[in-house]
Amino acid sequence: MSRRPLVGLLYNPTVPIVLDAIGERVDFIEVVPDRLWHDFGVNARHRFRRSLSAVEELRRYAQGRPLVGHGIGLSLSSETPLDERLLDEVLASHRTLRYRWYSEHLEVLLKSDRSAPETHAGIALPVVLDDDLLELVGGKVRRLGEALGTRILLENSTMLPTALDQDMSEPEFFNRLHRQTGCGMLLDLHNLHASTRNLGVSADEYLAELDPDLVVEIHLAGADRTFELPADSLSRPMLDEAWQWANTWAPRFHNLAAITYEYRESHHRRHGLGGIGRELELMRDLAAGIGESRASEMI
Numbered sequence: 001m002s003r004r005p006l007v008g009l010l011y012n013p014t015v016p017i018v019l020d021a022i023g024e025r026v027d028f029i030e031v032v033p034d035r036l037w038h039d040f041g042v043n044a045r046h047r048f049r050r051s052l053s054a055v056e057e058l059r060r061y062a063q064g065r066p067l068v069g070h071g072i073g074l075s076l077s078s079e080t081p082l083d084e085r086l087l088d089e090v091l092a093s094h095r096t097l098r099y100r101w102y103s104e105h106l107e108v109l110l111k112s113d114r115s116a117p118e119t120h121a122g123i124a125l126p127v128v129l130d131d132d133l134l135e136l137v138g139g140k141v142r143r144l145g146e147a148l149g150t151r152i153l154l155e156n157s158t159m160l161p162t163a164l165d166q167d168m169s170e171p172e173f174f175n176r177l178h179r180q181t182g183c184g185m186l187l188d189l190h191n192l193h194a195s196t197r198n199l200g201v202s203a204d205e206y207l208a209e210l211d212p213d214l215v216v217e218i219h220l221a222g223a224d225r226t227f228e229l230p231a232d233s234l235s236r237p238m239l240d241e242a243w244q245w246a247n248t249w250a251p252r253f254h255n256l257a258a259i260t261y262e263y264r265e266s267h268h269r270r271h272g273l274g275g276i277g278r279e280l281e282l283m284r285d286l287a288a289g290i291g292e293s294r295a296s297e298m299i
Contacts, residue, residue, distance in 0.1 A: 003298075004291025005250075006258045007283045010070065010219075011035075011058060014268040019061050021273050025280040028066045028100075030260050031058065033093040034073045039086070048089050055096065062097075068217070068258065069099035070186075076140040076154070077108045077127045087147055094148050101216065102144070103153035103186045106137070106173075127157065130167040134176055141183045153216055155186040159195040170195075171209035184216040184255070189242040190262070191219075196241075203241070207249045215253040220246060220283065221262040238279060251290050259283050 006027035009015050012035075019026060036058070038049045073086055094102065108127055127133055137154070145152045154177070156170055168176075177183050187210075196203050220238050250256055261279050263271050 003294040005256050005287045006066070007280060007287050008065075008068075008258060008260050009280075010260055010262045012263075012265040014265045016057065016061050017268070018273065018276055022277050022280070025277065025284060026065065028068065028258060029058075029062050030068050030070050030258075031093075031097060031099070032070050032072055033090055033097075034071060036093060037089060039073070042083070042085070047085060059097070066100050067097050069094065069097070069102040070155075071102065071104045074104050074140075074144070075108060076104050076137050076144070077106055077133060079136070082140050082143055087144070091147055094150070099148075099150060101151040101153055101184070102148055103155055103217065104144070105155045105157065106170075107157045128166065129170060129173045134173060134180070138177060138181050138183075141177070141181050145181075145183075151182075151184060151216070153184040153186040155188050155219070156191055156195075158191045159199055161198050169206075169209060171206055174214060175209075175211045178211060178214040183214075185210070185214045186217045186219060187215045187253075188219040188221075189245055190221040190239075192245070193239055193242050203245055204248075207245065212253050213255055216255055217258040217260060218246060218250060218253075218256065219260050219262055220279070238282075243282070247286060250286060251293055256290065259287055 007025070008028035008030055009018065009026055010030045011032065015029070036051055036054050038051070040047050040049070069090070071090060074083060074090070076082075090102075093099075106127060141152050141154070154174070156174070159170065174185050178185070192203055192206065195201065196206075220242060246259070250259070261276070261283060263276065
């Protein structure tokens with residue numbers, strides 16, 4: 001692992017504009033593979049159609065930069081069995097793009113009932129943190145890791161007020177999952193900010209409870225000040241609180257390898273190249289400081 005965490009962008013159709021203009025500030029690219037194909041549903045005979053032009057553009061702009069995968073469709077927390085056909089498509093993407101690691105979400109996207117064995121929820125739903133979920137997610141994480149042959153991370157969810165009565169805290173869940181499976185964590189500070197507003201909990205207490213060895217990647221993103229619901233707005237510069245948490249806690253995560261900035265392509269003009277460039281420079285300063293600290297510890 002590099003002593004300095006890499007700084008990168010979550011890929012969307014406007015990222016090539018950023019890379020053409022200020023690509024020297026971007027060390028790596030994070031890829032949502034689900035955006036590289038069309039999924040016509042589980043009952044379709046020919047379910048997936050790959051977007052070859054999108055893959056080729058991505059490979060062209062990623063030349064010389066490592067890639068990491070960030071999935072949104074496997075819904076590891078759902079009671080439904082792991083979607084093996086979707087997993088095969090993820091594996092094919094990994095063979096083409098060679099992700100350094102692969103992340104998914106601690107959320108429910110697929111639900112089942114008597115009328116439909118597998119239905120997309122439409123939005124990411126929070127989960128009930130208990131031993132049953134730990135066993136369920138642990139089994140799917142192992143299967144995903146075995147299939148891809150690379151490290152698996154899970155991203156923290158946005159917790160709603162209804163999530164107050166849990167058998168364990170989210171940090172405890174991640175700590176136990178890490179001990180049982182080796183699964184790392186993608187710490188999304190945008191989601192954590194929403195959770196603190198929704199639940200009235202302390203971000204510092206949340207972060208202090210985490211095993212500092214399990215955080216491999218951090219997501220940073222902006223949001224409207226009124227944001228409290230699970231949908232990501234990713235529409236503004238980074239919130240001051242999230243940036244303060246990053247500066248305070250990121251140096252304490254010994255295995256932190258990457259810091260990623262997210263924004264939606266629909267808000268590209270709102271951010272502008274200048275705004276995105278400023279965020280990347282702040283992230284690079286943070287990463288450089290961590291690298292210097294790690295180097296001094298080894299002397």
